[in-house]
Amino acid sequence: MLDLIIHQRLYIGSIALFILGLGTLFLHPNLIKKIIGLNLMDTGSFLFLAAMGYMEGGQAPILEEGAEQVFINPVPGGLVLTGIVVAVSSTALFLSLTCRLYRRYHSLNLDDILMRMWSGEDKVEQEEDQESNPVSEQEENEEPK
Amino acid sequence: MLEDYEAYLKYVADHPKVSFEDFRKKREKKPRQAPSVVEEYDESEEDAAMEAEWNEGHIHRMKMWQRSYAVLSVLVSAVVLVFFFQVSIQLPPFGDPTNPDLNEVTERYIEKGLEETGATNIVAGLILDYRAFDTFGESTVLFAATMSVILLLRRPRPVKDSPIPRDRILQMVGLVMIPAVMMFGIYVVLNGHLSPGGGFSGGTVMGCGLILAYMVMGRSRLEHYLTPNRLTGVTVACLCTYGVLKGYSFITGANHIGWEVPKGKPGAIFSSGFILPLNICVGIIVACTMYTFFSLFSERED
Numbered sequence: 001m002l003d004l005i006i007h008q009r010l011y012i013g014s015i016a017l018f019i020l021g022l023g024t025l026f027l028h029p030n031l032i033k034k035i036i037g038l039n040l041m042d043t044g045s046f047l048f049l050a051a052m053g054y055m056e057g058g059q060a061p062i063l064e065e066g067a068e069q070v071f072i073n074p075v076p077g078g079l080v081l082t083g084i085v086v087a088v089s090s091t092a093l094f095l096s097l098t099c100r101l102y103r104r105y106h107s108l109n110l111d112d113i114l115m116r117m118w119s120g121e122d123k124v125e126q127e128e129d130q131e132s133n134p135v136s137e138q139e140e141n142e143e144p145k
Numbered sequence: 146m147l148e149d150y151e152a153y154l155k156y157v158a159d160h161p162k163v164s165f166e167d168f169r170k171k172r173e174k175k176p177r178q179a180p181s182v183v184e185e186y187d188e189s190e191e192d193a194a195m196e197a198e199w200n201e202g203h204i205h206r207m208k209m210w211q212r213s214y215a216v217l218s219v220l221v222s223a224v225v226l227v228f229f230f231q232v233s234i235q236l237p238p239f240g241d242p243t244n245p246d247l248n249e250v251t252e253r254y255i256e257k258g259l260e261e262t263g264a265t266n267i268v269a270g271l272i273l274d275y276r277a278f279d280t281f282g283e284s285t286v287l288f289a290a291t292m293s294v295i296l297l298l299r300r301p302r303p304v305k306d307s308p309i310p311r312d313r314i315l316q317m318v319g320l321v322m323i324p325a326v327m328m329f330g331i332y333v334v335l336n337g338h339l340s341p342g343g344g345f346s347g348g349t350v351m352g353c354g355l356i357l358a359y360m361v362m363g364r365s366r367l368e369h370y371l372t373p374n375r376l377t378g379v380t381v382a383c384l385c386t387y388g389v390l391k392g393y394s395f396i397t398g399a400n401h402i403g404w405e406v407p408k409g410k411p412g413a414i415f416s417s418g419f420i421l422p423l424n425i426c427v428g429i430i431v432a433c434t435m436y437t438f439f440s441l442f443s444e445r446e447d
Binding site: 027074085092096 | 200203204207211215218219221222225226229230233234236238239240241242244246247250251254255258259265266267268271272276279280283286287289290291293294297298339340341345411412438441442
């Protein structure tokens with residue numbers, strides 16, 4: 001069993017990363033930490049894909065003249081590239097949404113935000129928000145540089 | 146009694162038909178309205194009490210929900226952990242050449258990749274020739290993320306200047322580092338079909354160079370050249386170029402109609418068809434996206 005675990009260490013490491021990220025995403029009340037957890041999950045899946053594509057004694061799939069070589073699987077490389085791009089995009093989107101939440105509630109704690117949202121304390125601020133929005137749109141319309 | 150009578154005299158001037166007895170009865174009724182005020186007060190107090198009770202119940206429900214949520218999430222995590230652990234133990238051994246993922250698809254990519262795409266970097270040939278529309282979709286995802294971040298983080302008033310203080314050491318190091326970083330990024334992009342790298346990694350390096358320039362020169366001076374509108378325009382132009390360049394697959398597709406892109410000599414910089422211009426497009430898109438993200442997120446929150 002221990003030999004098996006040591007031999008499959010990359011798979012198990014990727015699963016450990018994934019579960020760490022999942023736990024952080026579920027249990028941490030801070031929104032930024034939740035996003036970090038999501039990124040940990042991404043990293044775990046990338047490590048798993050890269051480990052699946054590896055072959056003993058294989059090299060990166062870049063051809064050279066005259067050499068008889070064994071190459072690793074190039075497909076997981078492309079998949080991981082796609083995954084990284086999507087992870088970066090979604091992280092930026094989540095961070096900007098967190099910025100908007102912070103601007104309105106002045107807190108990053110999800111429990112605080114939910115309490116204030118459900119108890120209706122934010123109604124006054126909502127009105128302020130609605131008041132300030134048309135102003136911003138007007139100002140943006142005024143400067144179409 | 147006397148006060149009553151004086152009040153009656155004043156009252157009778159307006160209402161002559163009311164007798165003194167009736168007036169007294171009315172006067173006696175009036176004080177009964179005072180308790181009604183107290184009752185109203187009681188009601189409002191009751192309302193406040195009810196509200197507090199409701200709030201307490203709300204908080205209680207919230208706490209219960211949080212507790213059950215924590216228990217549930219720990220349970221879900223544990224189940225997923227056990228399941229994944231079992232699966233990873235029973236997977237085919239790590240690094241074995243007979244693994245089922247090294248099947249005929251991989252063989253085909255490695256054996257015919259150079260012949261069919263002309264790129265010595267098989268991953269570049271894979272993502273920019275065989276699966277080029279997938280990469281097109283990725284670039285579009287980046288563009289969509291940039292647009293949504295701009296929409297979400299736009300400020301009512303323009304921010305005055307860069308929140309990062311201009312530093313003498315940073316300026317002198319940047320003077321040396323920015324050209325080197327940009328040159329390395331361009332090198333990685335241009336050699337994407339020959340060596341490790343490509344549009345995404347080289348674009349990230351170029352984006353780092355732009356971010357360094359932002360830190361050294363300050364927001365106002367760099368935004369003189371790199372306005373958000375210009376960056377968006379460049380990104381859209383690159384996306385359109387990508388789509389048009391890759392659209393030739395619809396013409397010279399499986400039927401081999403007419404003209405094919407010359408592949409060139411393998412290993413030369415001008416080889417492998419459209420992979421080089423596609424790499425350049427992707428690199429510019431990624432660099433613009435990285436710079437836009439940094440410049441939007443580095444605005445100070447008031």
